[in-house]
Amino acid sequence: MLDISDVARRSGQPASTLRYYEERGLIESVGRRGLKRLFEPGVLERLALIALGRAAGFSLDEIADMLRTGNGMHADRAKLSEKADELDALIMRLTALRDGLRHAAVCPAPSHMECPKFRRFVSAAGRGLMPPLDRESRRGKA
Amino acid sequence: MLDISDVARRSGQPASTLRYYEERGLIESVGRRGLKRLFEPGVLERLALIALGRAAGFSLDEIADMLRTGNGMHADRAKLSEKADELDALIMRLTALRDGLRHAAVCPAPSHMECPKFRRFVSAAGRGLMPPLDRESRRGKA
DNA sequence: TTGCCACTTCAAGTCAACTTGAGGTCAAGC
DNA sequence: GCTTGACCTCAAGTTGACTTGAAGTGGCAA
Numbered sequence: 001m002l003d004i005s006d007v008a009r010r011s012g013q014p015a016s017t018l019r020y021y022e023e024r025g026l027i028e029s030v031g032r033r034g035l036k037r038l039f040e041p042g043v044l045e046r047l048a049l050i051a052l053g054r055a056a057g058f059s060l061d062e063i064a065d066m067l068r069t070g071n072g073m074h075a076d077r078a079k080l081s082e083k084a085d086e087l088d089a090l091i092m093r094l095t096a097l098r099d100g101l102r103h104a105a106v107c108p109a110p111s112h113m114e115c116p117k118f119r120r121f122v123s124a125a126g127r128g129l130m131p132p133l134d135r136e137s138r139r140g141k142a
Numbered sequence: 143m144l145d146i147s148d149v150a151r152r153s154g155q156p157a158s159t160l161r162y163y164e165e166r167g168l169i170e171s172v173g174r175r176g177l178k179r180l181f182e183p184g185v186l187e188r189l190a191l192i193a194l195g196r197a198a199g200f201s202l203d204e205i206a207d208m209l210r211t212g213n214g215m216h217a218d219r220a221k222l223s224e225k226a227d228e229l230d231a232l233i234m235r236l237t238a239l240r241d242g243l244r245h246a247a248v249c250p251a252p253s254h255m256e257c258p259k260f261r262r263f264v265s266a267a268g269r270g271l272m273p274p275l276d277r278e279s280r281r282g283k284a
Numbered sequence: 285t286t287g288c289c290a291c292t293t294c295a296a297g298t299c300a301a302c303t304t305g306a307g308g309t310c311a312a313g314c
Numbered sequence: 315g316c317t318t319g320a321c322c323t324c325a326a327g328t329t330g331a332c333t334t335g336a337a338g339t340g341g342c343a344a
Binding site: 145146147157161174176177178179274 | 320321322323331
């Protein structure tokens with residue numbers, strides 16, 4: 001049996017997150033010693049599964065559903081496939097973007113706007129072909 | 143001269159966003175007709191540039207800085223390069239993830255956890271090798 | 285038995301980028 | 315002149331996933 005600090009240490013998630021996940025129905029504790037939660041070791045695998053789901057872009061609610069239906073991420077394969085397709089589209093956009101940035105970084109044009117290649121990227125973004133990325137990048141710098 | 147609804151229509155951004163961007167110093171209006179803001183047509187290119195920056199994962203603050211220093215995204219090339227590197231790392235993680243999902247979707251193992259390939263992905267996620275994706279995916283479904 | 289301190293609960297705060305709502309203004313058409 | 319309605323300002327609300335803080339509890343070492 002693990003107490004919350006064991007789980008925190010071994011999963012890398014702060015205790016507050018573990019309590020939050022329990023409240024949200026993502027994990028469960030199997031009892032208490034006094035006030036303190038006790039967890040089975042299996043919770044670690046479950047937390048890894050949750051981390052995977054989060055990394056794939058599933059929300060906590062979606063993950064909770066999956067974990068509830070089967071008892072081990074019996075996620076329906078269609079949903080996984082769909083998420084893989086989404087990732088594919090995202091990867092393509094990001095790749096184009098990366099190439100654009102890479103080019104802008106080395107482009108000899110005095111101002112980026114004078115470079116036709118860069119102007120193409122700008123106007124693609126202007127036409128909404130490249131939705132914002134957000135949180136991921138913010139984490140990247142922390 | 144364009145009023146805010148012209149800019150909204152032609153940039154795809156709602157008026158509220160344009161006001162917000164002005165407040166944040168990302169764009170500026172050149173005057174008023176009565177109460178109503180007037181914009182120069184150039185604001186459209188600037189908005190496209192902002193959209194590009196957002197798509198690349200820059201925060202509004204970072205974009206505002208870039209737009210302030212030069213007067214046309216004279217963004218320093220080191221910063222662009224750095225962002226391209228970040229994107230590269232992100233792309234690699236997402237690709238691994240996509241492959242993992244794709245595999246899980248077709249894997250014949252009765253439960254995903256019985257597949258050694260899937261277990262590798264899970265444990266990689268558990269070790270924090272795959273930080274969450276978040277907002278991007280949520281947008282994906284809207 | 286006393287004290288420490290890791291744990292507990294619950295409500296509220298945080299973050300970024302907006303959006304929404306209430307209440308007001310004003311140019312233009314009738 | 316009067317109405318209409320697009321615009322204005324400013325404050326507050328939204329979202330998801332947490333974190334933080336205050337106030338309380340209880341197991342265990344000394």
